[in-house]
Amino acid sequence: MALLSPRRVSAFATPFLAVALAVSAVVACGDGPGAKDPSTVGAPSADPSATASAAPSATVAPSATASATATATGTTKTDPPPAPLDIPKTKASAMLGDLKAAGLDPANLPPLAKLTPEQTRKVMSSFTKALGTDCKGCHNGPKFDSPTPNKEIAEKMWDRWVRTLTKDGQTLYCDSCHQGKKEFLGHPDHKALGGWMHENFVDGVGRRDGKTQDCNFCHGTPFAGEFLDSWKK
Ligand code: HEC
Ligand code: HEC
Ligand code: HEC
Numbered sequence: 001m002a003l004l005s006p007r008r009v010s011a012f013a014t015p016f017l018a019v020a021l022a023v024s025a026v027v028a029c030g031d032g033p034g035a036k037d038p039s040t041v042g043a044p045s046a047d048p049s050a051t052a053s054a055a056p057s058a059t060v061a062p063s064a065t066a067s068a069t070a071t072a073t074g075t076t077k078t079d080p081p082p083a084p085l086d087i088p089k090t091k092a093s094a095m096l097g098d099l100k101a102a103g104l105d106p107a108n109l110p111p112l113a114k115l116t117p118e119q120t121r122k123v124m125s126s127f128t129k130a131l132g133t134d135c136k137g138c139h140n141g142p143k144f145d146s147p148t149p150n151k152e153i154a155e156k157m158w159d160r161w162v163r164t165l166t167k168d169g170q171t172l173y174c175d176s177c178h179q180g181k182k183e184f185l186g187h188p189d190h191k192a193l194g195g196w197m198h199e200n201f202v203d204g205v206g207r208r209d210g211k212t213q214d215c216n217f218c219h220g221t222p223f224a225g226e227f228l229d230s231w232k233k
Contacts, residue, residue, distance in 0.1 A: 085189075085193070086188075087184060087185060087196055087200075089200055090167055091176055091179075093173035094175060095126055095174075095175045098126040099123075102119045102123055102126075104119060109163050111158075111159050126174070127174060130175035131178045132180035138150040138154055139151070149233075153231050153232060158174075162174065164208050165205055165206065166206040166207075166208065167204060168206075172205075201218065
C-alpha cells in the first residue's frame, strides 16, 4: 500500500497517472492510506461526466473484487491523457504597490478585520482589480457591512491563504491566483484539476508557518472537494 500514500500519489498526480491510480486507490478506501488520497476522494463524486470511468463503480464496491470489476469495465487505461487545462498558472503578486499604498507590509499582512477604514477602502479596490469585479461582486448594494457569501470567502482567502502562503519565495496575493477573474477554474475534468492544483497550489508554494504545503491545507482532512460552500457562512 506504500504506493498509495498521499505523498506518493501527489508526487505522481499528473493527470494521466491520477486516472490509473484513482482506480486502484479508491478500491483501498476504508482500509488504508488510500482512503486519504485527495486526488481520488474528490474526483469521483464531484465529476458527473465521470460516469464512464471505473471510479464510481469501484466506490460502491470497496472490496478486493472491485479491482477486477473496475479493470474489466473501465476504459480508463486506454483513455488518452486529458488536454492541459486552460487555467492561468499561479504566480507572484503584481500588486504589492497597491498594498504598500495602503500602508501595509505585503509580507506581513494583518487580519482583514484589523484594517483601518482608510486601509479597508484601498484594499477593497485591490480586490476589485485582482478579481476583475466591482463592489457588487461581494456586496449587496451599499450596505457594505452586511454579510454575503463572497465576503465570507474573501475574508478567509485573505486570513488563511494570502497571509500564510508564498509563491516561489515571493509574495502571493489575490491576483496571484485570480488574475482578473472572480471564477477562474472553469468546469474542467476534476481528475485533471487535482494535477493542476498540485502544480500550482502545492509546488513552489511556501508557508510562512514553516510547514509543508499540501492538499489538506485547503481541502482539509478528510479531503473535501467543493469546500468553498462551507466557507460561505
Ligand atoms: C472580493 C470581495 C469584495 C469586494 C469585491 C469588495 N469588498 Fe468590501 N468588503 C469585503 C469584505 C470581506 C469586507 C469585511 C472586511 C472586514 O473584515 O472588515 C468588506 C468590507 C467593506 C467595508 C467596511 C464595511 C464595514 O463593516 O463597515 C466597506 C466600506 C467596503 N467593503 C466597501 C467596498 C467597496 C466600495 C467596494 C468596491 C470598490 C468593495 N467593498 C468591494 C469584500 C469585498
Ligand atoms: C491560492 C490561490 C488563491 C488566492 C491567493 C485567492 N484565491 Fe480566491 N479563489 C481561489 C479559487 C481556486 C477559487 C474558486 C474559483 C472558481 O470556482 O473558479 C476562489 C474563489 C474566490 C471567491 C468566490 C468567487 C465566486 O463568485 O464564486 C472569492 C470572492 C474570492 N476567491 C476572493 C479572493 C480574495 C479577495 C483573495 C485575496 C484576499 C483571494 N480570493 C485569494 C483561489 C485563490
Ligand atoms: C490553495 C488552496 C488549495 C490547495 C493547496 C489545493 N486545492 Fe484543490 N481546490 C481549491 C479550491 C478553492 C477548489 C474549488 C473548491 C470549490 O469549488 O468549492 C479546489 C478544487 C479541487 C478539485 C475539484 C473538486 C470538486 O469536487 O469540484 C479537486 C479534484 C482538487 N481541488 C484537487 C486538489 C489536489 C489533489 C490538491 C493537492 C495536490 C489540491 N486540490 C490542493 C484549492 C486548493
